[in-house]
Amino acid sequence: MKPRKNSRVRWASLTLVMVAGISCLWWFWDSSRVESMETASGYQMKFRTAGDRIEMYQDQKWQPFFVKGVNLGASLPGHYPGELPITKEDYLRWFAMIDEMGANVIRVYTIHPPAFYEALVEYNRKNAGSPLYLLQGIWSPEEQLIEKKDAYLPEIREEFRQEIRDAVGAVYGDITLPEKSGKASGTYRANAGPYLLGWHTGTEWDPVMVENTNKRHAKAASYLGTHFQTTAKATAFEAWLAEMVDTVAQEEGKHGWQHPMTFTNWVTTDPLSHPGEPIYQEDMVSVDPTHIRAASWDAGYFASYHVYPYYPDFFRFDPALQQVKNDEGEIDTYKSYLRQLKAYHKDMPIMVTEYGVPASWGMAHLGNLGRDQGGHTEKEQGEIDAALMREIAEEGYAGGIVFAWQDEWFKKTWNTMRFELPEDRRSLWINVLTNESLFGLLGMYPNKDGVLNMDGDRSDWDNLPAEEKKRLDLGVPGFQEVWMAHDEGYVYIMAQLDHAFDPQKEKLNFGVDTTPGGNRHASELGKVTLDEGLETLVTLGKDEESEIRIAAGYDPHTRLYGKAYGMLPVKEEELRDDSGVFKPWKLAVGLEMEPPDSKEYHPLEEVAVGKLARGTTDPASADYDSLAAWQAKGNIVELRLPWMLLGFTDPSSLTVMGYAGEGKTLQTVKTQGIRLLPWIAQRADGKPESLAQAISLYPVTKLPRYTWQPWEEVRYHERKKQSYAILQKAYREIRPALLQK
Incomplete structure (x- = not known):
């Protein structure tokens, strides 16, 4: 090889750019200034693999490069990824923040609009000393693969090949993509190829599809391509993957460049054995990167995995992972797994291209050391993400890429998706119980976040425009004023009492009515029977008492997992209307498993x-808590409640969970609004009858409703989460073991 700072000038390409206009010339010239190495065969290289490291050509020599990256999605609140709403200005603003955080690589999963590549080249041109490099993903026909369970079907093969051609053309600014639903389109003229770190081919592989492909095409378990080929140990699916990776290499070679190659993999299809994994499907088949090798691709090839600390379940149950301790002396199954996976991939780089936890109210899986999939404050999210990244660096990996840059409201999670209806409106509100929506380091907050602060100060309510709040004329003893407001994430309540609220002496209750039915009597109501039932009951008191509970007959968790699936014990008397029982609001974090599906x-x-x-x-307070729900100071009490905890399946269309519905499908109904029934329970007398007598003076059906108009557009704002600064510090301090050799 010989060093060369300028890419070979292609006069034909220059002519085309000149025809397009002088204003486009900088795309070409910027790319030509990127320092690279020319191989003996005439290709340009900026990155390559060497042993178990990735190296970058800089200052006329190859130097170790450790990836500190961030995954960037394709959506904004109010949109789905296929709508591609992100503008060039958005990208440029985000790139500056990502750079400031200390990241050096951005990973995208699929082709983004032309604005993304234009912004990347423009940003790097202005920041030539520390550019942001790109790890470009190529989306596989995931839905077809899962549905048809055969990667060798001609239509799947050709669709994937076309996606590869489109992706390479988009990165090198040499393609025009026609409009197609759910896909990026437009004219791509910005050449981001010189800023490319590598190609990340495919998506997480469904194990049933992989096994079925291997069985159907056992005789096709080898591939000998132009640049990549399989080893003698390869399976049919690995041969198919080698063919796709080779296709990427062939397409990129047409542009005179080589970059390192990898394919997407995850723990479910890793090559290790996990005897402690309870679910057979999570350890049934392997997709092994060591069964593919670069035959004539100087830029090389590396392994990459999505590795989260809470999934699959063997992170909690497998004794083989209970042997390694972290710096605090705790058994650390994540660190143990990283060590085992690194040991398996000898003499090749390995990277964790997804890791992280969400800062969400809800959670979906439990992990060791409190590293659950959700239930974290933004501060806790940052601390866990930083700890995971440090372990990735300590175990000799080539880098880590945190998931994710921005929150994405459209995301769904297995344990809340059945309660988000209609499904096609999920992007119009933020369900903080859905952890998948809140992995971002850049928060996408509903419009009253930071406007109505739950801090016991009513001044922000006084300053809120009249059309965005409503005073409820309740006349309930003990309450001077009660106000309500809402946004895309929460219902807000402010109560001014006629005395200072003291949780040691009393409890504050809000009964909530959204639809006909519910509990008209309950122990909390004493001997009074209401004229209309309550769906939920909010209690504020001591820390252990403050919660929202749901009428037992309305509780979707019990109805689904108890009545429909038979995974929970069910008391039939609690399922009837007006059971008088309010139950804790719960989410499933692990389904019942039994043979033959589990061991x-x-x-x-x-x-x-x-x-x-x-x-x-x-957010400006040193005591900021992203999961805080209420605060009281003096006689002012402020509260915010996530929509789903009030039974809403889609607040943007005024849709709530109904009481009807059989089997696994729960019906929804339209609400006319929210009625609040507040009361104060004094601890001293211990007699619920006394408060019930006061309640009886105010029939529920006579109480005013809080109402709002359906919405089709969202208002939101972005803000760096607390986790941003914590990970920023970690990215700046990390000293990777790989670079200390």
């Missing part, structure tokens, strides 16, 4: 998500 019986696991934390939601 042994595991009961359903569930967590309470209705606990209401007291704190401040003011």
